[in-house]
């Protein structure tokens with residue numbers, strides 16, 4: 001089985017790559033972090049007896065994507081699964097972000113994801129099931145003041161995936177949207193989750209379990225996967241309570257937590273940051 | 284000495300420096316290194332200590348560090364490294380991976396020491412040196428999960444810690460089996476329960492439990508004596524596993540077969556080979 005993974009050098013991307021490698025898949029990995037990509041490719045080849053191709057790419061740059069696709073086309077690779085994992089968040093309220101930072105969130109999380117999805121769906125293996133995975137977030141379930149752009153960009157993925165699933169149902173494409181809470185991918189996230197107190201701990205999901213269950217599900221079904229009972233409960237509440245109330249509630253909670261986190265890590269709010277952390281950031 | 288900026292490592296550096304050894308200490312945070320340097324210099328003014336900075340969770344940083352250490356030892360000690368103490372360690376409360384895709388506790392507590400030892404092997408063999416692994420009594424009751432070394436199927440932080448410590452002692456055994464006849468000896472130290480910050484950095488449940496446990500721990504200068512004993516005792520001690528300067532019996536899992544198997548696997552994970560000198 002050939003699997004294409006974006007954001008493969010980041011915490012969740014790596015965990016997914018390891019999970020697929022464990023199952024014996026051949027991997028095509030990409031990430032903007034060229035050094036990290038070399039490391040994970042080498043690490044996977046040493047641990048598992050599989051083929052790994054890795055090419056760095058800026059998914060927000062169409063010509064960079066063209067060069068990447070030229071590699072897959074040169075070898076005539078056809079895929080069975082795509083994991084759209086690359087994504088960013090930038091910490092801070094909308095007006096505290098730089099103008100271009102706000103735009104960059106949508107450019108990567110949405111526009112670049114559409115670009116790759118389009119490209120890889122056209123390169124899927126004919127006559128076989130194809131699994132398409134979007135990494136959205138628990139944040140997609142709510143309007144989130146102070147994370148407005150990020151949450152809305154993830155909502156876009158959730159709605160897009162649901163619609164696309166219907167469109168491609170007869171073409172043997174499973175579309176799964178993963179909506180995790182925080183995932184501990186590095187020490188910064190440990191601190192960020194601690195700053196959120198009990199809620200941070202309740203909504204945090206174990207990385208290795210999320211990776212395993214996501215691949216299990218993607219192989220056999222479509223839909224939305226919210227890992228963890230407390231997250232599913234929150235998502236259900238999100239459907240029942242008026243959205244303006246939710247926004248007010250979230251604003252109160254995030255205001256304090258974000259202040260706390262930003263004072264611990266004042267330098268965390270840059271787009272170029274590899275681990276923009278505060279919550280569930282993949283890539 | 285790796286993990287030389289706090290806890291057991293820092294106290295061992297202090298004791299070695301006060302006995303006149305030239306010490307190369309490894310840290311991974313520049314601010315912690317600066318603090319450790321000042322601390323050592325103020326308590327041992329005649330100390331000859333040089334610190335290096337490397338994140339030992341990443342294999343590429345270990346390789347870079349080994350290059351720096353080699354050129355230092357070539358320049359200042361005629362290419363002879365008397366002892367390597369692989370002490371850097373961590374506790375984690377959740378599954379996390381390094382950029383090489385390796386679980387954190389396995390990567391830092393065991394594999395980093397294995398790779399660093401391999402890279403410094405020529406210097407150690409030249410000095411007929413000693414390798415010391417920071418182990419723990421908790422390795423007793425642990426086994427190596429050969430089919431799921433990184434415990435991905437069911438991650439239990441404590442199991443991962445214990446397994447990494449068992450690997451430390453297996454590695455010391457493997458080194459002895461392969462290199463004792465060339466003059467190199469390896470040991471594993473159980474420092475006992477020591478009052479350091481190791482569990483506090485882990486977050487989550489591990490941090491909460493450690494807060495209670497550490498109160499019963501001894502000061503890190505207590506285990507430091509065992510490390511220094513193993514570095515300098517002549518004739519060199521012939522046991523494998525030490526606590527309080529005395530040889531102890533390790534777990535029954537510590538066999539030549541398991542040690543050989545671990546060495547082979549580690550060679551694959553690091554892309555290295557432990558060759559026998561011609």
Ligand SMILES: NC(=O)c1ccc[n+]([C@@H]2O[C@H](COP(=O)([O-])OP(=O)(O)OC[C@H]3O[C@@H](n4cnc5c(N)ncnc54)[C@H](OP(=O)(O)O)[C@@H]3O)[C@@H](O)[C@H]2O)c1
Pocket residue numbers: 285286287288289290291292309310311312315337338339340370371372373391392417418419420473474475476477478479480481482500503
């Ligand atoms: N304390 C105990 O009761 C006990 C019992 C049995 C065995 N041990 C073992 O003894 C050893 C020393 O532990 P300790 O209690 O002295 O704890 P510690 O004070 O936390 O020492 C660990 C050292 O490792 C360093 N380190 C952490 N992450 C690193 C990385 N990525 N790269 C390089 N260095 C890194 C730490 O540096 P920073 O401080 O800068 O993070 C610190 O200097 C460990 O191997 C531990 O497993 C301890």
